[in-house]
Amino acid sequence: MWLETILAIGMVISAVFAIYLKETVSSVLSLSTMMILLSLLYFNMNAPFAAIFQLALGAGTSAIFLLAGDSLTKRSNEKTSKKTLLMVLVISAFLSVPLLVGTVVPQSFIQTAEFSLSIALWDLRAIDVLAQGLVVLTAALGVVILLKEERRRN
Amino acid sequence: MDYIILSVTILAIGIVGLVTKHDLIKMLIAIEMITAAATMNFVVFGSLMNDSLGQAFSILALSVDACVTAVALALAITIFKKLKIRDVRDLSEQTEEESPTVEES
Numbered sequence: 001m002w003l004e005t006i007l008a009i010g011m012v013i014s015a016v017f018a019i020y021l022k023e024t025v026s027s028v029l030s031l032s033t034m035m036i037l038l039s040l041l042y043f044n045m046n047a048p049f050a051a052i053f054q055l056a057l058g059a060g061t062s063a064i065f066l067l068a069g070d071s072l073t074k075r076s077n078e079k080t081s082k083k084t085l086l087m088v089l090v091i092s093a094f095l096s097v098p099l100l101v102g103t104v105v106p107q108s109f110i111q112t113a114e115f116s117l118s119i120a121l122w123d124l125r126a127i128d129v130l131a132q133g134l135v136v137l138t139a140a141l142g143v144v145i146l147l148k149e150e151r152r153r154n
Numbered sequence: 155m156d157y158i159i160l161s162v163t164i165l166a167i168g169i170v171g172l173v174t175k176h177d178l179i180k181m182l183i184a185i186e187m188i189t190a191a192a193t194m195n196f197v198v199f200g201s202l203m204n205d206s207l208g209q210a211f212s213i214l215a216l217s218v219d220a221c222v223t224a225v226a227l228a229l230a231i232t233i234f235k236k237l238k239i240r241d242v243r244d245l246s247e248q249t250e251e252e253s254p255t256v257e258e259s
Contacts, residue, residue: 008160015164015187019171024179031183034164038190045201050212054193057216062186062223069227070179073234095167098159120210132214139221146228 004044009096011037016092022078024070028063035059049117157198164191176242178230182223189219 011034018030035058042051121129164187171184193215200208230240239245 011160012163012167015167018183018187019167019175019180024177027180027183031186034187035190038194041194042197045197047197047201047209047212050197050209050216053213053216054190057220058186058190061220065220065223065227066179066182066186069182069230072231073179073240074238095163098163099156117206117209120206121213124207125210125214128214132217135218136221139225142225143228146225146232149232 004041005099007037007041007044008099010034011041012095012099013092016088016095020080020084020088020091022080022084025067026080028066028070031066032059032063035062157194161191161194161198164194178233178240178242181242182226182230185226186219186223189215189222193219 014030014034014037018027018034021027021030035054039051039054039059042048042054168184168187168191171187172181175181175184193212196208196212196215198208200206200211233245234240237245237248239248
């Protein structure tokens with residue numbers, strides 16, 4: 001029970017930090033921390049595949065994208081003041097109260113022999129998975145076109 | 155049920171960030187947070203009902219989320235290289251300044 005509550009409070013605190021910190025690198029690192037904690041929560045719920053994807057895509061790939069975007073654009077030299085840090089801590093403490101009062105309940109996440117992600121993905125959602133591939137390809141094509149157009153102009 | 159409180163809290167933080175912040179990267183961070191909060195519900199309810207479909211949906215949602223981030227960042231980089239702007243307010247001002255010339259032409 002305590003593990004879930006600690007993870008949940010950690011998530012809320014890192015989410016508030018990700019929004020209110022002025023330095024973008026620190027914000028991205030806070031977001032990654034939030035995603036790592038979320039992935040640990042998924043592991044705790046007996047959802048290992050979702051946890052691994054969250055870790056790889058949410059914490060890893062997105063963070064790399066955001067850091068690359070930050071380094072390719074102009075960085076602001078603003079620094080987080082102590083007053084803002086104090087405000088962030090107060091806000092996160094306030095937002096953590098409902099989680100402490102309610103406590104993230106340790107529901108019984110049962111894992112049985114019927115559990116199979118491959119059946120869910122390939123038998124029940126096969127068209128979705130194929131369409132997913134199309135979405136990823138389209139996104140990649142869109143990014144290439146956007147950046148290539150810019151290079152051509154330069 | 156308390157996982158919903160966590161999900162709603164993260165969603166609220168994301169929405170507040172999206173509304174109050176004007177930096178393009180910060181807005182993307184807020185969007186990431188909102189999608190993480192939404193995806194969490196799939197996994198929580200899927201695990202509660204012992205149904206792996208929740209995980210399958212979360213995997214699909216996460217991949218789409220990564221695609222959205224990539225395209226949005228490419229747009230942000232293009233905007234920055236073209237207009238040297240990273241703040242959304244400056245972008246709106248720029249658009250307002252440019253719009254009469256578009257109408258004239």
